Amino acid sequence: MSVSSESELATSHRIAAALKEDILAGKYPPGVRLRQEDVADQFGASRSPVREAFRMLEADGLVNLVAHTGAWIAQLSLAECEEMYQIRERIEPLLLRLSIPHLTKNKIDQLAELADKMEKNREIEVFLKLDREFHLLSYAGAETALLGEMVHRLWNTTQHYRRAYTRLLANDGFKPAHYEHHLLLSAILKNDVDDAERVLFGHIRRTRLELAQHPNVFPENKNKQKY
Amino acid sequence: MSVSSESELATSHRIAAALKEDILAGKYPPGVRLRQEDVADQFGASRSPVREAFRMLEADGLVNLVAHTGAWIAQLSLAECEEMYQIRERIEPLLLRLSIPHLTKNKIDQLAELADKMEKNREIEVFLKLDREFHLLSYAGAETALLGEMVHRLWNTTQHYRRAYTRLLANDGFKPAHYEHHLLLSAILKNDVDDAERVLFGHIRRTRLELAQHPNVFPENKNKQKY
DNA sequence: TTCCCTACTATTGGATCCAATACGGCTAGA
DNA sequence: TCTAGCCGTATTGGATCCAATAGTAGGGAA
Numbered sequence: 001m002s003v004s005s006e007s008e009l010a011t012s013h014r015i016a017a018a019l020k021e022d023i024l025a026g027k028y029p030p031g032v033r034l035r036q037e038d039v040a041d042q043f044g045a046s047r048s049p050v051r052e053a054f055r056m057l058e059a060d061g062l063v064n065l066v067a068h069t070g071a072w073i074a075q076l077s078l079a080e081c082e083e084m085y086q087i088r089e090r091i092e093p094l095l096l097r098l099s100i101p102h103l104t105k106n107k108i109d110q111l112a113e114l115a116d117k118m119e120k121n122r123e124i125e126v127f128l129k130l131d132r133e134f135h136l137l138s139y140a141g142a143e144t145a146l147l148g149e150m151v152h153r154l155w156n157t158t159q160h161y162r163r164a165y166t167r168l169l170a171n172d173g174f175k176p177a178h179y180e181h182h183l184l185l186s187a188i189l190k191n192d193v194d195d196a197e198r199v200l201f202g203h204i205r206r207t208r209l210e211l212a213q214h215p216n217v218f219p220e221n222k223n224k225q226k227y
Numbered sequence: 228m229s230v231s232s233e234s235e236l237a238t239s240h241r242i243a244a245a246l247k248e249d250i251l252a253g254k255y256p257p258g259v260r261l262r263q264e265d266v267a268d269q270f271g272a273s274r275s276p277v278r279e280a281f282r283m284l285e286a287d288g289l290v291n292l293v294a295h296t297g298a299w300i301a302q303l304s305l306a307e308c309e310e311m312y313q314i315r316e317r318i319e320p321l322l323l324r325l326s327i328p329h330l331t332k333n334k335i336d337q338l339a340e341l342a343d344k345m346e347k348n349r350e351i352e353v354f355l356k357l358d359r360e361f362h363l364l365s366y367a368g369a370e371t372a373l374l375g376e377m378v379h380r381l382w383n384t385t386q387h388y389r390r391a392y393t394r395l396l397a398n399d400g401f402k403p404a405h406y407e408h409h410l411l412l413s414a415i416l417k418n419d420v421d422d423a424e425r426v427l428f429g430h431i432r433r434t435r436l437e438l439a440q441h442p443n444v445f446p447e448n449k450n451k452q453k454y
Numbered sequence: 455t456t457c458c459c460t461a462c463t464a465t466t467g468g469a470t471c472c473a474a475t476a477c478g479g480c481t482a483g484a
Numbered sequence: 485t486c487t488a489g490c491c492g493t494a495t496t497g498g499a500t501c502c503a504a505t506a507g508t509a510g511g512g513a514a
Contacts, residue, residue: 010294011468036496046469048275051497052282059286061373067237068475068496080372087374090317145307146288147314150377238498263466273499278467295466295505 012049015039016056023062023073024159030075031219034063061157074157078211078218084158085208091154092204093197095139095147100193102141108188111137115181124166127174128159134181138188164217165210176206239279242270246280250289250300251386257302258446261290288384301384305438305445311385312435318381319431320424322366322374327420329368335415338364342408351393354401361408365415391444392437403433 019039022028034054036047043050054071057063064072076084114134121127132155142148180203187196211217246266249255261281263274270277281298284290291299303311341361348354359382369375407430414423438444 013294035494047496048468048470052278052467055279055282055286059282067240069477070496083371083374086321087318087377090321091314094313094317144310147310150314262464274466275498275500279497296507297466 010049011043011045012052012056015043015045015049016053018043019053019057020060020062020156023057024156026160026163028073030073030160032073034071034073036071061153075219076157076161078215081158081161081218082208082212084154085204085211088151088154088158089201089204089208091147092135092139092151093200095142095144095151096196096200097193098144098147099139099141100188100191100196102143103138103188104141107137107140108185111185111188115178115185118181119178124163128163128166131177138184161211161217165214168214168217169210177203180206237276238270238272239276239283242266242272242276243280243283245270246284247287247289247383250284251383253387253390255300257300257387259300261298261300263298288380302446303384303388305442308385308388308445309435309439311381312431312438315378315381315385316428316431316435318374319362319366319378320427322369322371322378323423323427324420325371325374326366326368327415327418327423329370330365330415331368334364334367335412338412338415342405342412345408346405351390355390355393358404365411388438388444392441395441395444396437404430407433 019028019034028034036050036054039053040047040050054063054065058065058071062074064074066072111134114130114137118127118130118134121130136152136155139148139151180199183199184196184203187193187199246255246261255261263277263281266280267274267277281290281292285292285298289301291301293299338361341357341364345354345357345361348357363379363382366375366378407426410426411423411430414420414426
């Protein structure tokens with residue numbers, strides 16, 4: 001998102017990017033331990049860049065580090081996840097507000113396309129991907145340095161739980177989301193930032209309340225279960 | 228704030244904590260370069276823990292790292308600083324809302340005391356310290372894992388500019404701040420979270436607008452001016 | 455005189471080795 | 485049989501050495 005793409009030469013950045021990909025894809029579920037040497041072997045590198053990569057992932061909120069003990073894939077309790085959603089409710093409407101005035105017609109067309117695709121689609125993984133694309137694209141107009149990164153982090157850390165509860169909802173629970181996406185789109189088309197903020201707030205809030213009704217998605221006792 | 232205090236044995240944590248202290252105290256102004264070896268010598272350690280410390284500080288938003296190039300004390304443009312304040316406007320009222328119901332009488336008394344002390348005081352550095360204490364204490368009731376840290380980060384990264392513009396305002400410009408502090412306090416005493424949110428929002432917003440009137444606090448061209 | 459190319463040096467990134475810590479199992483005692 | 489304390493092993497943290505990069509200065513040609 002930031003420094004990575006341009007000169008992907010640094011080993012530590014490569015490792016961090018690859019691990020991030022895998023974590024977001026659900027390859028490493030929350031609570032799983034990462035051993036430095038394993039990861040180093042996996043990438044054919046020494047442990048030094050792996051340690052740096054762990055620190056980068058920690059900054060992204062994807063990994064928890066404990067001194068002299070190890071690294072674990074970040075795990076959220078229900079309460080923590082609700083907290084993240086409450087933060088999103090407050091922050092993302094702001095980002096959207098800063099973005100809307102600078103959205104090009106091209107991007108708005110893409111948004112419409114994504115909303116339609118999402119509605120026609122029945123695959124969970126595809127929905128997750130399109131939904132993420134849709135929202136992040138709606139923020140693409142914002143010429144913001146730090147807020148954008150912050151929102152990305154929030155999406156990353158909640159990604160796993162979004163997947164889990166999306167699975168539970170199966171396909172019929174998506175209708176409100178689709179409606180909200182279309183409402184958001186029309187607010188954007190009208191350049192009505194206040195309305196867009198309101199719709200987005202409600203969208204995130206509704207998701208939070210639904211998540212809270214599926215506590216089984218979260219670990220019972222949040223002690224680091226090791227292995 | 229997180230792992231540090233308990234077993235301050237790890238060298239990298241020690242270095243990070245000490246540097247953080249110095250940066251927040253204004254010892255290293257924004258834009259200054261940090262060389263790994265210098266810092267290592269300064270702490271009688273090798274460069275390995277220094278690099279880890281840099282990564283921690285980067286996560287705190289206090290330092291910017293550029294691959295193969297170096298580490299600089301984070302520097303905000305006016306636009307970026309305004310962004311941070313806009314984020315604060317949205318997030319801190321939420322944190323306050325989560326805190327108020329759990330504030331003990333003892334803590335509320337301390338808040339009142341801090342507000343009074345601040346009003347009587349004329350020293351800039353003391354004002355900065357008390358102001359920070361006041362607000363962070365008002366959040367102390369929140370049993371929050373991540374929002375609290377996020378707010379701390381925002382305070383840290385804007386610390387230097389708060390100092391700079393406080394200096395410009397001298398002593399007579401503080402009155403609105405004092406009024407707002409007392410309003411905040413009375414809202415807290417009444418357990419009126421909505422009102423507290425509103426006052427705090429206005430408090431931060433007013434500061435943002437005042438900051439925007441002092442662009443000279445910020446670097447003209449934001450290119451990394453080295454050393 | 456100015457611009458570009460090349461080579462040098464200072465600084466960061468990575469690999470390897472050694473030290474310190476933490477966890478688990480074992481033994482001994484009550 | 486249960487508990488407390490000790491010790492051994494696995495894993496992380498730190499130091500040192502080597503490699504790679506970038507920024508700079510100097511020289512040559514137009």
